[in-house]
Each structure stands twice: as C-alpha cells, then as structure tokens.
Amino acid sequence: MSVLDDIVAGVRVDLAEREACVPLADLRAALADVDPPLDPMPHFRARGSSVIAEVKRRSPSKGDLADIPDPADLAQQYAAGGAAAISVLTEQRRFGGSLDDLRAVRAAVDTPVLRKDFIVTSYQLVEARAAGADLALLIVAALDDDTLRRLHDEARELGLTVLVEVHDEPETERAVELGAELVGVNARNLKTLEIHDDTFGRLAPLIPDDRVKVAESGIFGPADVKRFVGEGARAVLVGEALVRDGDPQAAVAAMTGVEA
Numbered sequence: 001m002s003v004l005d006d007i008v009a010g011v012r013v014d015l016a017e018r019e020a021c022v023p024l025a026d027l028r029a030a031l032a033d034v035d036p037p038l039d040p041m042p043h044f045r046a047r048g049s050s051v052i053a054e055v056k057r058r059s060p061s062k063g064d065l066a067d068i069p070d071p072a073d074l075a076q077q078y079a080a081g082g083a084a085a086i087s088v089l090t091e092q093r094r095f096g097g098s099l100d101d102l103r104a105v106r107a108a109v110d111t112p113v114l115r116k117d118f119i120v121t122s123y124q125l126v127e128a129r130a131a132g133a134d135l136a137l138l139i140v141a142a143l144d145d146d147t148l149r150r151l152h153d154e155a156r157e158l159g160l161t162v163l164v165e166v167h168d169e170p171e172t173e174r175a176v177e178l179g180a181e182l183v184g185v186n187a188r189n190l191k192t193l194e195i196h197d198d199t200f201g202r203l204a205p206l207i208p209d210d211r212v213k214v215a216e217s218g219i220f221g222p223a224d225v226k227r228f229v230g231e232g233a234r235a236v237l238v239g240e241a242l243v244r245d246g247d248p249q250a251a252v253a254a255m256t257g258v259e260a
C-alpha cells in the first residue's frame with residue numbers, strides 16, 4: 001500500500017466517526033450561519049510571488065516539525081507578513097491537525113483560509129465550508145476522474161475555491177481539463193514521500209498561464225522562491241520552513257514579492 005493509500009484509509013475511518021455524530025443534512029443546515037467565503041484571487045499579487053503559508057505540526061516524511069500551541073497566533077503572524085492565504089492541515093493521524101485548528105485560524109484573520117486534507121467525499125467539503133474555509137485542496141493522485149470532477153463541482157457550488165494538486169504529467173492534464181483555477185505542483189510524491197525538485201519546472205509548461213501556478217513543498221527561502229517564479233509560479237506553498245522559523249512574519253515577508 002502506498003503512503004497516500006494508507007493516509008486516505010485512516011481519513012476514511014475518522015470520517016465515518018464524524019458522519020455518525022453529525023449527519024450531512026445537519027452539517028449543511030449549519031452553512032446558513034457561516035460568513036460567505038472570501039475570494040482568494042485578489043490576494044495574489046500582480047507582480048512577484050505570493051505565499052500560501054501553512055500551519056503544520058508534523059508530517060509523515062519529517063516527523064515532528066513544531067508544537068504550534070496557538071495556531072491563531074501563528075496565522076496572525078503569517079497574515080502580518082503578507083500571506084495571500086493560510087493553509088491549515090486538518091488531517092489528524094499523520095499531520096496532527098484538526099478542524100478546530102481551522103476554526104481558530106478563521107476567527108483570527110481576514111486572509112483566505114485553505115483546508116489542507118485528503119478530501120475524498122463531499123462531506124469533507126461541507127465540513128470545510130462549515131468551519132469557515134474559503135479554499136479546499138483536491139489531490140488528483142487520491143481521486144479517480146469521476147470523483148475528482150464531482151468534488152470539484154461540489155466545492156465550487158459551496159463557494160470554495162479549489163487548489164488542485166498534481167505531481168506528474170497525466171495528473172496535470174486532468175487538472176487542466178477540469179478547469180482548475182489554482183494548480184499546485186507538489187514536488188513531493190505522496191506515494192513515496194520523495195521530493196523531486198525538478199517537478200515544477202517540468203510540469204509548469206503544461207499549465208496554461210491563465211491559471212495560478214503554485215509551487216509546493218521543499219521551499220526554504222527567497223532563493224527557492226526566485227527559482228520557481230522564474231519557472232512560472234505565481235505562488236508558493238510553504239510549511240516546514242515557516243513553522244520552524246522564530247520569526248514567521250519576517251519569513252513570509254521575505255518570500256513575498258520575489259521576482260524572477
């Protein structure tokens with residue numbers, strides 16, 4: 001079983017438990033009390049890089065990264081540094097996150113918030129919106145084409161902006177075909193956890209320039225950002241480097257507005 005399959009299997013177990021507590025119809029009813037979603041597009045800079053700053057405690061590849069006792073405080077520092085969006089890992093078993101983290105971040109900032117998780121059912125999209133998320137991640141490698149399309153449509157009906165994540169050529173074609181507005185190229189292969197840092201450069205030319213191209217994973221500073229901007233990235237998604245930095249606000253600011 002690949003790492004990705006293993007993570008998704010765990011996610012489905014936890015999901016079944018939550019669905020047993022709160023049926024989909026009740027969750028949908030709760031949407032009436034949630035503020036409308038923010039449009040992330042105006043938050044992306046016209047020139048130079050934008051940063052999607054991530055709240056992530058640990059990962060299957062790196063183990064423990066940071067305690068993050070107060071995700072709201074971290075998110076406020078990201079926002080003060082000029083983050084275009086804040087990504088909150090909500091997967092619990094492998095990444096130590098939760099929807100409570102997302103709610104806390106949502107309450108603390110006016111910046112668009114992304115639910116970063118292994119989304120395989122529409123229940124998770126409704127959960128994301130009910131918790132106040134503005135964006136949701138869909139990982140192409142985790143979804144067959146029918147499910148990907150259905151979830152993409154449902155997300156948009158809910159008002160969510162979708163970040164569609166790819167790692168190879170066939171996945172990129174599927175994302176482009178779908179009409180994804182934001183296409184994330186993950187340098188890390190979620191099946192093996194290996195990083196290949198030529199991935200963005202290889203796949204970016206397959207993504208039309210009217211989409212926001214996002215370089216994801218293994219980005220540690222302005223020099224990395226500069227390289228990806230040169231290859232066509234408008235945004236970078238950064239986790240580890242920011243959660244480990246003593247001054248996350250300055251770290252986001254340093255990676256923002258970087259030109260090729």
Ligand SMILES: O=P(O)(O)OC[C@@H](O)[C@@H](O)c1c[nH]c2ccccc12
Binds near residue numbers: 139
């Ligand atoms: O911590 P890094 O190397 O800066 O990576 C951030 C982000 O790209 C990574 O967390 C990620 C990208 N795609 C994912 C899908 C699921 C979980 C996590 C991820």
